[in-house]
Amino acid sequence: MKALALLALAGVSAFALAEEPVEAAVTGEPVVEQYHYGMELDIARIISRSEIPDVCGVVPAYMTYEDHQGKVHRLEYVVFGQGCSNG
Numbered sequence: 029m030k031a032l033a034l035l036a037l038a039g040v041s042a043f044a045l046a047e048e049p050v051e052a053a054v055t056g057e058p059v060v061e062q063y064h065y066g067m068e069l070d071i072a073r074i075i076s077r078s079e080i081p082d083v084c085g086v087v088p089a090y091m092t093y094e095d096h097q098g099k100v101h102r103l104e105y106v107v108f109g110q111g112c113s114n115g
Contacts, residue, residue, distance in 0.1 A: 058092070084111045
């Protein structure tokens with residue numbers, strides 16, 4: 029009985045220690061991280077960035093990058109759109 033309980037705990041602990049959420053493991057897409065001021069980023073290589081739309085206002089933007097360990101991250105941050113003019 030103790031062996032069975034130990035085996036069950038060992039199986040559960042393997043899932044608890046997994047780094048990636050289930051959605052990322054299933055789709056292969058990195059989980060979107062929300063940027064916050066002062067966040068330290070480990071960027072070795074930028075894979076892609078979203079286009080900034082021609083609107084006047086704050087809009088979400090995305091960057092996909094690889095860190096120095098080779099792990100891919102997707103970061104969401106906000107930018108001011110390119111549709112504003114001074115005249």
